[in-house]
Amino acid sequence: MLVERARGGRRLFAVDRRAAALGAAAGQSLAEVQARISPLAVLAADPGADAGFLAWLAGLCERFTPLVALAPPDGLMLDITGCGHLFAGEAGLLAALRVRLGRLGLSVCDSIAGTPDAARALARFGPTERALARFGSAEDVMVLPVAALEAEAAVTRALLRAGLRTIGDLAGRPAGALAARFGTGPALRLARILGREDIRIVPHRLPDACMVERHLVEPLVQAQAVEAVLAELIAALSVLLARRGAGGRGFEASLFRSDGEVRRVLVETGRASRDAGAILRLFALRIAALNEPIDAGFGIELVRLAAVHVEALAAVQPELDGGSGEAEEVGALIDRLVARLGRDRVLRFAARDSHVPERAARVVSAQLPSALAAREWIAPPGPPARPLRLFDPPEPIETLAEVPDGTPLRFRWRRALHEVARAEGPERIAPEWWRAGGAATRDYYRLEDSEGRRFWVFRDGLHGEGDAAPGWFLHGLFA
Amino acid sequence: MPLPPSLAAALLPTRAPLPAKALPFRQRLAALARPAAPLRRGAITFGLEELDGWLGGGLLRGALHEVFAAGQADVAAATGFAALLALRAAQSLRATQQRRILWVRQDFLDGPTGRLHPPGLAALGLNPALVVLVRAADVQGVLRAAGEAARCGGLGAVLVEPWGEAPQIDHTAGRRLSLAAAESGVPVLMLRVAATPTASVAASRWLVAALPSRPLPAALPSRPPAADAPGPPAFAARLLRHRGGAAGATWDLEWDHDQHCFRAHDGAPLPRAVVSVPAGRAAGLGEGGSWRRVG
Numbered sequence: 117m118l119v120e121r122a123r124g125g126r127r128l129f130a131v132d133r134r135a136a137a138l139g140a141a142a143g144q145s146l147a148e149v150q151a152r153i154s155p156l157a158v159l160a161a162d163p164g165a166d167a168g169f170l171a172w173l174a175g176l177c178e179r180f181t182p183l184v185a186l187a188p189p190d191g192l193m194l195d196i197t198g199c200g201h202l203f204a205g206e207a208g209l210l211a212a213l214r215v216r217l218g219r220l221g222l223s224v225c226d227s228i229a230g231t232p233d234a235a236r237a238l239a240r241f242g243p244t245e246r247a248l249a250r251f252g253s254a255e256d257v258m259v260l261p262v263a264a265l266e267a268e269a270a271v272t273r274a275l276l277r278a279g280l281r282t283i284g285d286l287a288g289r290p291a292g293a294l295a296a297r298f299g300t301g302p303a304l305r306l307a308r309i310l311g312r313e314d315i316r317i318v319p320h321r322l323p324d325a326c327m328v329e330r331h332l333v334e335p336l337v338q339a340q341a342v343e344a345v346l347a348e349l350i351a352a353l354s355v356l357l358a359r360r361g362a363g364g365r366g367f368e369a370s371l372f373r374s375d376g377e378v379r380r381v382l383v384e385t386g387r388a389s390r391d392a393g394a395i396l397r398l399f400a401l402r403i404a405a406l407n408e409p410i411d412a413g414f415g416i417e418l419v420r421l422a423a424v425h426v427e428a429l430a431a432v433q434p435e436l437d438g439g440s441g442e443a444e445e446v447g448a449l450i451d452r453l454v455a456r457l458g459r460d461r462v463l464r465f466a467a468r469d470s471h472v473p474e475r476a477a478r479v480v481s482a483q484l485p486s487a488l489a490a491r492e493w494i495a496p497p498g499p500p501a502r503p504l505r506l507f508d509p510p511e512p513i514e515t516l517a518e519v520p521d522g523t524p525l526r527f528r529w530r531r532a533l534h535e536v537a538r539a540e541g542p543e544r545i546a547p548e549w550w551r552a553g554g555a556a557t558r559d560y561y562r563l564e565d566s567e568g569r570r571f572w573v574f575r576d577g578l579h580g581e582g583d584a585a586p587g588w589f590l591h592g593l594f595a
Numbered sequence: 596m597p598l599p600p601s602l603a604a605a606l607l608p609t610r611a612p613l614p615a616k617a618l619p620f621r622q623r624l625a626a627l628a629r630p631a632a633p634l635r636r637g638a639i640t641f642g643l644e645e646l647d648g649w650l651g652g653g654l655l656r657g658a659l660h661e662v663f664a665a666g667q668a669d670v671a672a673a674t675g676f677a678a679l680l681a682l683r684a685a686q687s688l689r690a691t692q693q694r695r696i697l698w699v700r701q702d703f704l705d706g707p708t709g710r711l712h713p714p715g716l717a718a719l720g721l722n723p724a725l726v727v728l729v730r731a732a733d734v735q736g737v738l739r740a741a742g743e744a745a746r747c748g749g750l751g752a753v754l755v756e757p758w759g760e761a762p763q764i765d766h767t768a769g770r771r772l773s774l775a776a777a778e779s780g781v782p783v784l785m786l787r788v789a790a791t792p793t794a795s796v797a798a799s800r801w802l803v804a805a806l807p808s809r810p811l812p813a814a815l816p817s818r819p820p821a822a823d824a825p826g827p828p829a830f831a832a833r834l835l836r837h838r839g840g841a842a843g844a845t846w847d848l849e850w851d852h853d854q855h856c857f858r859a860h861d862g863a864p865l866p867r868a869v870v871s872v873p874a875g876r877a878a879g880l881g882e883g884g885s886w887r888r889v890g
Contacts, residue, residue, distance in 0.1 A: 445749030446695050446727070453729055453740060461730045465713040465723040477713040482727050493717040493724065497852065499811060499827045500718030504678070505671050505709035532668070538810055540824030564825035568807035569668045592712060593668075595675020595719060595828040595850070 120161040129161035133223075163189065174320045175378040176216070178370070179418045180209060182327065185232075185317035191239070193232055193317045202331075220376060229257070232317050233308035237264035237283075257309055258284030264309065267302045274298070283309060324422030326364065328352045335374045335415020342371065342416055343403075347396050349421040354392040363388030363429030367395055371410065372418035379410055384459065385451045386483035388427040394448060401455040450482045459483070467493050471545050472555075473591060474508055501543075501562070503572045503592025510589035513573060517588070520579035523561055527573065529590050534565035542575075556586065562594070570594035639684045639782060642856025643848070650799075651840055656684065657780040658798035659773045663835075664788045665804035670708045672805040675719060676830050677754055677786040679850055679857070682721045684782045685751025686855065693722070694751030697744045699729045701737050701758045708788055719828065720855050725751070734761040738768050745775035745783050756786045769796040792835055800836040805829070806847055806860060827852060829860050 120129040126146040135156075140149050150156055166189060174184045174192055180203070183195035196209055203209035206228050217224050227238035234257055241264040242256065257264075260283045262275045274297075280286055286294065287310055295303035307313040328349050336342050346369055357363055366384040373379070383398040403410060453462045463479040470476050495502075517524040523539040541561030547554075556577035563571045571593060577586035638653030647653050654660060660680070664673035685694045700711065713723035729744070731737040734757045741755040755772075757764060764785075773796055776783045785797065792800055810823030826849075833845040849860040 442694060442749035445747055449697075449744060449747040449749070450727060452743060456743070457729065457731065457736070457740065463728040463730065465716075465726060465728065467713070467723075473712070473714075477723070479728060493713065493722060495714070495717040495720070499808070499825060499852075500715060502714035502718050503671070503709075503712055504674055504715035504719070506712035506715070507709045508705075530667070537807065538823045538825045540811075562825055564808060566807075567668075568672075568805040568829065568831075570671070570805065570808070570825050570828075592715070593671030593709060594715070594825070595671050595678075595830075 166190070171320065172376075173217075176372075176376040177213070178321070178378065178420075179372045180213060182321075182323045183317065183319045184321070186320050187236065191236065193236070195232075195317050195319070196228070216376070230311045231308050231314050233305060233315075234311060237266075237309050240264065240266075258282065258287065260309075262286065265302050265305050267298065267305070271298050271302055324368070324424060325426040326353065326356055326360070326362070327420060327422040328356065329418060329420035331418050332416065335412075335417050336419075337412045337415050339410065339412065342410070342412065342419065343400070345419045346399060346421065347392075349419060350395050350399070351392045353421050353423060354390045354395070357390040357423060357426070357429070358431075360426075361428060361430065362423075362426045363390045364395075364423030364426055365389075366424035367399070368422050368424050369399065370418075370420040370422070371412075371416050372420070373413045374415045374417050375413055377413065381406070381410070382424070383451075383455050384483060386447045386454075386485075388429040389451075390429060394451070398451055398455040401452055405456050405458075454481075454483060470548065472548060473502070473506060473545070475548075476502075499562075500594055503570075504595045506592040507590065510574070510591040513588050513590045515573070515575075515588035517575075519585075521559065521575075524563060524573060524588065527563075527588065527590075529571075534563075534567075534569070534571070536563050537566045538564040545574075556581070560591070637687060639680060639687065641683065641848070642851075642854065643846075643858055645859065646846055646848075646857070649841070649844065650837065654680075654782070655798045655838075656782050657777045658838075659769060659776055659783045659785060659796065661785045661787060661792070661795065661797040661800045663790060663792045663800070663802045664786075665802050665831075665833075667789065669804045670788045672828075672830050673786060673788065673803040674711075674756075675828050675850070676801065676803045676832060676848075677784050678716065678721055679719060681752035681754050681782070681784055682719070682855065684784075685725070693725055694749065695725045695727055696721070696752050696754060697727045697729060697747075697750050698754040698756065699731060699737050699740045699744065700756045701734060702730055702732055703758045704756060704788070707758075718852075719850065720852050734758070734763045738763060738772075741783065742771055742775055745772055745781055746779050748779040748781060750779075750781050753781055753783045754786060755783060756788070759789045760791065764795075766796055773798070797836065798838045799834065800842075802833040802835055804831045804833075806831040809849065809860070 120127060128140060128142050128144050128146060128149060130142055131140045135153070138153050140153060146158065170186055170188065170190070170192065174186055177184045177192055177194055181194050181196050181199045185193040185195075187193045194213075196206060200206040200209050203212050210226060210228060214224055214226065225239045227235050227242060229235035229238055237260055238256060241260050262280055262282065262285070263272050264283060265272070265275075275286075280289075283306070286306055291303050291307060294306065304313070308315065330345055330349060332345070336345065349369075350367075353364075353367075364385070365388050366382060368380055368382045371379045371381075381399065381402055383395070383402045385395075385398070389395065450462055459481050462482045464482040464484070466478050466480045468475055468478055511529065514528040515524045516526050521542065523541060524536055526533060526535050528534070539561055542559035543561075545558045545560060547557065558574040558576055559578075560572060560574045563573055565571070572591045573588060574591055575586050575588055579586060637656055638650075639656055640647045640653040641650075662673050662677040662680070664670045681696045685696055698711070711728065713726070716723045716726065729740050731740050737755060737757045741753055744750060744753045753776075772783050772785075792802060806829040808826035808829040811826040812823065828850045830848045830850075831845060832848055834842045836842050847860040848857045851858050
């Protein structure tokens with residue numbers, strides 16, 4: 117029995133079968149029920165965990181169809197159009213689903229119908245025991261109570277008071293009258309339950325553009341066997357992609373374990389690819405680099421491989437000397453490094469429109485097409501005006517400099533004293549006023565000490581602006 | 596890893612002599628030839644005749660080279676030297692498009708030695724768009740990524756930057772990188788900061804320190820006594836080891852940004868007219884004609 121805090125006291129949120137047999141029902145006050153029934157096992161309700169479990173169940177149900185939608189708070193909607201034959205008909209599919217969920221200790225209310233709303237109404241309000249053969253027939257929905265419309269309580273009450281007890285009673289009446297009295301919501305719902313109007317469900321995970329899968333009669337336990345199946349699937353997917361003249365930019369392998377767990381492994385490539393050997397190598401690298409290794413548990417029943425992003429990819433001819441181009445080689449290397457190290461560790465520099473040194477450049481994934489970072493790098497002629505190495509955040513230094521705007525004569529950085537031999541500056545870089553944060557104007561100097569080291573230091577602010585004297589910072593080192 | 600026949604021959608010169616009849620004559624001849632000769636395709640040159648002559652035409656391309664920073668404060672000088680060597684290596688190839696440089700860094704470096712600043716690379720003449728930055732968490736990761744990259748023949752150069760005295764960088768690791776570099780022909784430049792040079796299998800080893808640059812008349816109004824601005828990057832590069840050549844000499848080098856080459860550093864101040872004139876404006880327009888663009 118689960119309780120929640122509502123309306124000034126603890127109320128029952130959900131009860132199990134045995135408690136229900138003793139007369140407890142959701143919505144009752146806990147104190148009242150405790151007075152009647154004892155002993156009671158009471159737990160706090162956790163809607164967040166329920167939603168998480170539902171999403172996990174949705175992953176489990178993906179082995180029946182790729183289109184699984186969540187119907188919160190406690191339902192799942194599966195679009196099984198064209199999937200029934202894999203399980204010897206829709207009844208077979210439903211039986212398999214019941215077995216699967218029953219093994220988890222769940223009691224399931226289910227149904228199959230022509231439209232999502234009809235299925236929902238039948239599952240929630242229909243009779244609990246039905247012959248499987250009669251699923252989806254029109255008579256079934258006719259006998260459902262009007263509560264199956266799931267309208268507000270006032271609407272349901274008004275319908276009952278008018279003598280309309282079942283969906284069948286409503287079906288014969290003009291839809292316009294219902295809409296005029298109770299609004300379009302119940303009318304629309306009625307049309308959908310009766311199959312006069314149909315909608316598509318919104319799947320929990322987007323269906324993949326290109327997908328192959330292998331149902332395994334005997335669950336696989338050994339990692340080598342799983343890899344062998346994966347290799348076959350990659351070859352099949354590669355053929356499928358080649359036929360479409362397409363290539364994938366990301367490939368996802370889903371391993372469905374017999375205990376309901378679903379493990380997904382994603383590899384990404386910099387350019388569209390359908391080279392089975394290369395994709396298999398990426399998977400091998402990725403699997404070897406996983407933080408928690410793949411655990412087959414009691415066996416893997418279904419392996420599915422999907423191309424996540426599909427792009428057009430023309431057939432390429434290798435060069436006459438038998439090798440592919442250098443750019444392809446480097447692209448493949450980047451893919452391998454990404455598979456091994458992760459996407460945020462293989463990077464490329466992109467210029468940004470900013471004078472603030474910290475913001476002048478950013479790093480992006482090396483797999484992104486270079487057109488996204490097309491801004492040119494501008495370097496004025498002459499000695500470098502920007503340092504090779506930049507400290508972020510800048511490091512404070514003690515400086516001897518003429519007030520208010522003199523060049524530093526000597527400074528101490530990391531406990532070492534540097535005598536300034538040559539200097540250039542100031543180069544004044546004002547903060548970007550359109551950004552919040554209120555940074556100070558910086559005066560940058562290029563300094564060279566007596567031993568030839570070149571530094572980039574700045575005074576953070578101007579003398580006389582604030583109460584304290586502005587501090588000095590070392591921001592970078594020149595070659 | 597399959598070795599090319601010439602390399603295999605170089606590694607196993609006489610230890611395991613194959614039956615004479617088993618090999619064709621040409622291969623037996625190759626086994627007798629000096630190992631470095633066939634691999635010496637397109638050496639990395641400095642662009643300074645004197646130095647290239649000393650090195651016997653330049654540095655071996657498909658090999659491991661080490662660059663050590665002389666002190667904590669010379670990190671930037673060593674970085675610049677290694678980056679410019681990588682740039683020379685990537686540019687000297689006759690390729691349809693410019694080759695990319697893979698730079699493997701250890702994460703920890705960002706704190707003590709600063710991040711890599713792409714505008715600074717651009718200021719040296721190395722287009723940051725050509726650099727692929729790989730970040731690795733530890734030395735082991737750095738070496739693994741470097742080994743993977745060194746086998747890729749499409750790269751211009753691989754720059755490896757681990758932190759500190761790493762015991763993982765031993766003879767085995769060096770040999771692995773050397774073999775990969777020899778096979779692919781891609782130079783591997785190991786940049787070592789906060790580490791002391793020790794014996795290794797590298798083809799060359801450099802100790803780089805900063806050198807006072809040639810003063811440049813300041814373009815910005817800095818006050819006396821420092822009237823002169825720092826000039827182009829200058830390095831004191833000491834050749835500690837060179838396989839198959841003499842070592843021990845120190846070279847004072849300066850980077851020529853316009854020619855993309857090193858030149859000798861003689862300490863003479865730069866003439867004022869070295870400043871380039873913006874396009875579309877005639878040289879010598881009077882007093883204001885020779886401003887240098889900064890920033």
